[in-house]
Amino acid sequence: MRITEQPAPASTSGFGRPCDWVLVDGEILPSEAAAVSVHAHALSYGTGTFEGIRAWWNEEHQQLYLFEGRAHYERLARSAHILGLRLPMTPERLTERTVELLRHNDIRCNAYIRPLLVQSGEALPVRMHDIHTRLSVAITPMPGDYINPDGVRCMVSSWRRAPDTSTPNRAKVTGSYAGPALAKTEAVRHGFEEAIMLTTDGYVAEATTANLLLRFGAQWVTPPGTDDILEGITRAQVMALLGEETGNPVLQRRVHRSELYICDEALLCGTAAVVVGVVEVDGRVIGDGEQGASTLELNRALRAIGRRQDERHPEWTAPVYPTGATP
DSSP states (O other): OOEEOOOOOSSSSOOOOOOSEEEETTEEEEGGGGOOOTTBHHHHHOOEEEOOEEEEEETTTTEEEEESHHHHHHHHHHHHHHHTOOOSSOHHHHHHHHHHHHHHTTEESOEEEEEEEEEOSBOOSOOSSSOOEEEEEEEEEOOSOSSOTTOEEEEEOSSOOOOTTTSOTTSOBGGGGHHHHHHHHHHHHTTOSEEEEEOTTSBEEEESSSEEEEEETTEEEEOOGGGSOOOOHHHHHHHHHHHHHHSSOOEEOOOBTTHHHHOSEEEEEETTTEEEEEEEETTEEOTTSSOOHHHHHHHHHHHHHHTTOSOSOGGGEEESSOTTOOO
């Protein structure tokens, strides 16, 4: 069944109904055949790793573009290596099979792809070794926005980012998202839309599912990888585009909480969020209370690059359907 642009869902998540076909250990199967046991190790302990990948639909081209698939699968491979898990397919082959899965579901709208490598074996002891794993890839249409596109109001959460000495932050670990989930709910219940999390020693780390960049005058800064952030694929793209546009590299340095209140511009970036401006933190207005010009341009540029409506960085995208194929 062809999946075209779905109506935006009533919820604010931006996601539609998951697709009927998934990839499990290299084989395309109906989604109902892909369930794991209630005794699966990962369900009890969060022992696994995952990714989130975008695919952008270009109506004029009648083409779907996989966005940075190879980079995401390379990070999945690194995450698996850190956790001591075996990834049964190479990043190259995973990219190819994801393209095939998008075709099989006949996706012709924006979509979100979820690769997931988990310990699916039925085991109760807490460990990372000698447990069966399973690799799956699922697709969900994404007709809406994951986060408020008009700018977000944030609070600094009472929940801290787990340090790398506790949970490896260079791995995208499924179980490590309990803390960000608590921070997100705390923010929403206090009337905000997003949370900014600090390190255990009080420096700014990141938002719940997005990296953070701040501008002071002409200089953009972002917390370094050593401050317990997940070094995002979108973060790298934003840093590259800012460097190309301004000729001034983004500075990676430690950021104090109070700097959030006095910066001239702030943005969040991530695969789901893309780029969105922070307009308020802890009740303090950022800049003039509107999204900054640079933020708006970065959001526009990344979406256009993802659809190949902007000629920059064609290496970030891969067409899904054969060129010249009848839609």
